[in-house]
Amino acid sequence: MKKIIIKGAITILLFFGTWFALTQIDWVKVFKVQKVTDKTEQKLGELFWEIFKKTEKENKNIHVVNSIESIVTQICKSNKIDRETIKIHVLNKDEINAFALPNGHLIVYSGLILNSDNQEELIGVICHEIAHIELNHVMKKLVKEIGLSVLISMTTGNGGSEIIKETAKILSSSAFDRSLEKEADIKAVDYLVSAKVNPEPFANFLYKPSNKEHDAIEYLTWISTHPDSKERAEYIIEYSKNKLTGYEPILSTETWEKLKIELNE
Amino acid sequence: MIQIKQFSYEPGEHEAETASSSYLMSLIAIIVGLPLPIVNLIATLIFYLGNRKSTYFVRWHCTQALLSQLSMLFINSYGFWWTISIIFREETITSNYIAYIIAAIIFNLTEFIATIYTAIQTRKGIHVEWWFYGTLTNIICKSKS
Numbered sequence: 028m029k030k031i032i033i034k035g036a037i038t039i040l041l042f043f044g045t046w047f048a049l050t051q052i053d054w055v056k057v058f059k060v061q062k063v064t065d066k067t068e069q070k071l072g073e074l075f076w077e078i079f080k081k082t083e084k085e086n087k088n089i090h091v092v093n094s095i096e097s098i099v100t101q102i103c104k105s106n107k108i109d110r111e112t113i114k115i116h117v118l119n120k121d122e123i124n125a126f127a128l129p130n131g132h133l134i135v136y137s138g139l140i141l142n143s144d145n146q147e148e149l150i151g152v153i154c155h156e157i158a159h160i161e162l163n164h165v166m167k168k169l170v171k172e173i174g175l176s177v178l179i180s181m182t183t184g185n186g187g188s189e190i191i192k193e194t195a196k197i198l199s200s201s202a203f204d205r206s207l208e209k210e211a212d213i214k215a216v217d218y219l220v221s222a223k224v225n226p227e228p229f230a231n232f233l234y235k236p237s238n239k240e241h242d243a244i245e246y247l248t249w250i251s252t253h254p255d256s257k258e259r260a261e262y263i264i265e266y267s268k269n270k271l272t273g274y275e276p277i278l279s280t281e282t283w284e285k286l287k288i289e290l291n292e
Numbered sequence: 293m294i295q296i297k298q299f300s301y302e303p304g305e306h307e308a309e310t311a312s313s314s315y316l317m318s319l320i321a322i323i324v325g326l327p328l329p330i331v332n333l334i335a336t337l338i339f340y341l342g343n344r345k346s347t348y349f350v351r352w353h354c355t356q357a358l359l360s361q362l363s364m365l366f367i368n369s370y371g372f373w374w375t376i377s378i379i380f381r382e383e384t385i386t387s388n389y390i391a392y393i394i395a396a397i398i399f400n401l402t403e404f405i406a407t408i409y410t411a412i413q414t415r416k417g418i419h420v421e422w423w424f425y426g427t428l429t430n431i432i433c434k435s436k437s
Binding site: 028030031034035037038042045046049050052053054055056058060064163167 | 363367384385386387388390391392394395398399423424427428431
C-alpha cells in the first residue's frame with residue numbers, strides 16, 4: 028500500500044514538475060501572442076477613434092488641449108505610466124462622459140469638464156479611465172461583449188461599419204463589470220494620491236446631481252452608466268482614508284477657470 | 293514505466309482479444325473525445341461495466357484502462373475549462389496556460405503510446421503492467437478463485 032502511494036505521488040509530482048519546468052519559458056513571447064493582441068488592439072483603437080472623430084467635433088483649442096494634457100502628463104509622471112500610451116482627446120459635447128477606447132485612446136467630453144466643480148473631480152474621472160486602460164479592461168470588455176473573432180475580423184476590414192458603430196456605442200455608454208469598476212476606482216485613488224490630488228472630490232462627484240446649466244439627467248452618462256454610485260463613493264472614501272495629505276493642485280486656479288471659459292465659448 | 297509480467301494463468305485467444313479491446317476503446321474515443329475529455333472515460337467505463345463478469349485477465353485490463361483514463365480526465369478537464377474561460381470569459385492567454393497545455397499534451401501522448409503498445413501486447417496474450425496503474429489495479433482487481 029505504501030508503495031502505491033509513493034508511486035501515485037511521484038506521478039502527480041511528475042505532472043506538476045513538467046508543468047512548472049515548462050512555465051520557465053516565456054511562451055507568450057515564443058508564440059508571439061502579445062504581438063498579435065497588440066496589433067489587434069492598435070487597429071481597433073484607430074478604428075473606434077475614427078468613428079468618434081467623424082461623428083463628434085474635436086476640441087482643438089490650444090488652452091483646453093494643453094490643460095488636459097498637463098493633467099494626464101502629471102498623473103503619468105507620478106505613477107510611472109508611459110505617457111506615450113495615453114492618447115487623450117477632448118470632444119465638444121454636452122454629455123457628462125469620459126471613456127477609454129482600445130490602445131490607450133481616452134475621450135473626455137467638454138460636458139464633463141464644464142460640470143466638474145473643481146479640477147479634482149475631473150482628474151478623478153480621468154484617473155479612473157486611465158486605470159481601465161492600464162488594467163487592460165477595455166480589451167477584456169470588448170472580447171466579452173462581442174467576442175474575439177468579431178474583433179479580429181474588424182481589424183481585417185470584414186467587420187462592417189454598422190458593427191463598428193454599435194461597438195463604439197457600447198464602449199462610450201456602458202460600464203464595465205462591477206469588479207472591474209471597483210478595481211479601476213481603487214487604482215484611480217492610488218493614482219490620485221501619488222499625484223498628490225485629493226481623492227475625496229472624486230467620490231463626491233459620484234453623488235452629484237445634475238448641474239444647473241445642464242439639468243437634464245440624460246446628460247449624466249458617466250454617472251448613470253456606472254451603477255451603485257453610493258457604494259462606490261463609500262469604498263473610495265474608505266480606501267483613501269489615512270492616505271497622504273498635503274494635496275497640491277495640478278492646474279493653477281487661473282488655468283482651471285480659463286479652461287472653463289474657453290469651453291463655454 | 294511498462295513492465296511485462298507473468299499472469300497467474302495463460303489467457304485464451306478470446307480473452308486476449310477482449311482485453312486488447314478495452315484499450316482500443318479509449319483510443320477510438322480519443323477521436324471524439326479530443327474536445328470533450330469526459331468521452332474517453334465514458335467509453336472505457338461502459339466497456340468495463342460490460343465486462344465486469346468476464347474472466348480475470350479481461351477484468352484486470354479493463355480496470356487498468358479505466359484507471360489510466362480517470363487520471364487523464366483530471367488533467368484534461370482542467371485544461372478544457374481553462375480554454376473555455378479564455379474563449380468566453382475575461383481570461384487571457386498566459387505562459388502558464390500554454391505550459392499547462394504542453395504538459396497535458398505530453399502526458400496524453402505518453403498515455404496514447406502506452407495504450408497502443410499495451411493493446412498490441414495484450415492481443416498476443418502478454419500481460420502488461422503499467423507503473424502505478426498496474427499496482428493499483430492489482431489492489432482493486434482480485435482473482436475470484
